[in-house]
Amino acid sequence: MSGVSSLAERLARPEIRALAPFDIADTGPDPDAILLDSNESPFAPLATTSAVNRYPESQPAALRARMAALYGVERENLWVTRGADDAIELLIRAFCRPGEDAVAYSSPTFTAYERFAAVQGARVLDVPLDDNFDLCVDALAEAIEADGKVKLVFVCSPANPTGNVVPPETIRALADRLPETIVVADEAYIEFADVESLSGEAATRENLVVLRTLSKAYGLAGARIGALVGHPDTVAMASRCSPFYPLPVPSIDAALAALAPSRRALHERRIAELLDERARLAAALENAPGVGSVRVDGGNFLFLEVADPDALADTLRSRAIRVRFRPQAAPGGVRLTVGTREENDAALAAFGVSGSGAGSPSRRAEVVxxxxxxxxxxxxxxDSDGPRRVDTGNAFFDHMLDQIAAHGGFALDLTCQGDLDVDAHHTVEDCAIALGEALRTALGDKRGIGRYGFALPMDEAEAKVLIDLSGRPYAKWEGDFSASHIGDYPTEMTAHIFRSLADSMKAAIHVEVEGDNDHHKTEGAFKAFGRALRQAIRLEGDTLPSTKGML
Incomplete structure (x- = not known):
């Protein structure tokens, strides 16, 4: 094909090559512009906080840049899609001629590959996985070479529904062997697997594409935000099949909020918690009645083989628990998604695992x-003594918050981006409010807690902190400081912190400090608060520590 310089040009359908690139300006809305160009309503909607009366950017520049940074590529290497499903459809529409070209995959795998190929009228070439659900690389490559018309080969890793991970070197070898076929690595679940992403490599290789999504690790399944990552020519060609305005404004806003740097630690903690729960579920189900095998490798799910899927379906239905039965993968195949600890306990009980679901309610909380x-x-x-990670931008305040968690005996992740260029006031105050709200939420109905608590010496200083988790906010502070600051931390904020904690926790907090060294007095107050908190939140039984019947 003379005059065609890139692989994307050589493989694209003639109809797609003939399409002109988007001519909609991708400059973002000007807040001062008078928008009389797109037949929109000039009035803001009545039932939403998002400005959905205007069309969104065809490719939201801020979100595209943030996702490119997340995946370690440049903006031109990434196209934001309506979930990874949309990226699959765009690729098949762009590169496969109906009735002539084919897509290849290895079943059992994600059913969208076959479905979108059928919609496009493309042929499918299925080279099944082996008995261990691993990729038969040589057989797959030989079948593609023999067919001669395979434009795309989809490799799901970690695999859906089995969780098997295809090593990156295997996917690279497949791309090396098939230079005229685009190898699509679907990495929807890669955040849950101990394996490197191929996103960076896809940015420079013409015949390698990576699919990513915010649905799984970032909790945005309902927002439908994904990405196609690849060589700029491939991305540009696939984008010609995209709708003009594919992404709703609320979804864009949700994705930008989820990817804010301040929330990164929260996502990492959630992923770690899901991995712990995945391991717990796998261990508990190994000996569950009727469960023949448990597969766990990558992904936020387990793949089980059960002896009587019909009976299990009846049991789960009676308990309003939904799982995915996958008989096409195995006669008794079941894909079980990892949920919260409480949800997982309910599932274990349905599988007949004794002792599941009998523990105390989770005492966790998240605050944004x-x-x-x-x-x-x-x-x-x-109920966990770690990890503790605090980053507010104020080193001394970080140390004080860490002291609360360390001496309180609980795990804490706290990230704050504040206007420290003004001063530390807002950062310190808002972090105290957020911490108090989280403590109050995590305590729930407070059944079984100690309720009260503490005093401690620190060298020449003495700090006394009394707490009553009464539900009635009250703060009392006695003490003063000679220094205005400790590092960048304003000492005048110390009393304000405990007042903010009392208000947001709905607790009575009395603090008294005295001594000669302001550092010791401040640190002593925070340590004593942590120790008082440890006593107050400690579970001592199952009764409510109040004669009123509520706290």
Missing amino acids: RETKETRIALALDL
Whole structure:
């Protein structure tokens, strides 16, 4: 094909090559512009906070840049799609001629590959996985070479529904062997697998594409945000099949919020928690009655083979628990998604695992607090003594918050982006409010807690902190400081912190400090608060510590 320089040009359908690139300006909305160009309503909607009366950017520049940074590529290497499903459809529409070209995959795998090929009228070439659900690379490559018309080969890793991980070197070898076929690595679940992404390599290789999504690890399945990552020519060609305005404004807003730097630690903590729960589920189900095998490798799910799927379906239905039965993968195949601890306990009980679901309710909480002055993401677990990670931009305040969690005996993740260029006031105040809200939420109905608690000496200083988790906010502070600051931390904020905690926790907090060294007095107050909190939140039984019958 003379005059055709790139692989994308050589493989694209003639109809797609004939399409002109988008001519809609991708410059983003000008807040001062008078928009009389797109037949929109000039009035803001009545039932939403998003400006959905205007069309969104065809490719939202801020989101595209943030996702490109997340995946370690440049903006031109990425096209934001309506979930990874949309990216699959765009590729098949762009490169496969109906009735002539083919897509290849190895079943059992994600059913969207076959479905979108059928919609396009493309042929399918299925080279099944082996008995261990691993990719038969040589057989797949030989079948593609023999066919001669395969434009795309989809490799799902971690695989859906089995969770098997295809090593990156295997996918590279497949791309090396098939230079005239685009190898599509579907990495929808890669955040849950100990394996490197091929996104960076796809950015420079003409015949390698990676699919990513915010549905799984970032909790945005309902927003439908994904990405096609590849060589700029491939991305540009596939984008010609995209609708003019594919992404709803609320979805764009949700994705930008989820990918805010302040929330990164929260996502990492959630992923770690899901991996712990995945391991717990796998171990518990190994000996469950009627469960023949448990597969766990990558993904936020397990793949089980059960002896009587019909009976299991009846049991789960009676308990309003939904799983995916996958008889096409195995006669008794079941894909079980990892949920919260409480959800997982309910599932274990349905599988007949004794002792499941009998523990105390989870005492965890997450708080996202965003104002014009601060952006805070916080997670804590009162029944775990770690990890502790605090980053507010103020080193001494980080140390004090860490002291609360360390001496309180609970896990804490707290990230804050605040207007420290003004001063530390808003950062310190809002972090205290967020911490208090999280503690109050995690305590739930407070059944079984100690409720009260503490005093401690620190060298020449003495700090006394008394707490009553009464539900009635009250703060009392006695003490003063001679220094205005400790590092960048304003000492005048110390009393304010405990007042903010009392208000947001709905607790009575009395603090008294005295001594000669302001550092010791401040640190002593925070440590004593942590120790008082440890006593107050400690579970001592199952009764409510109040004669009123509520706290």
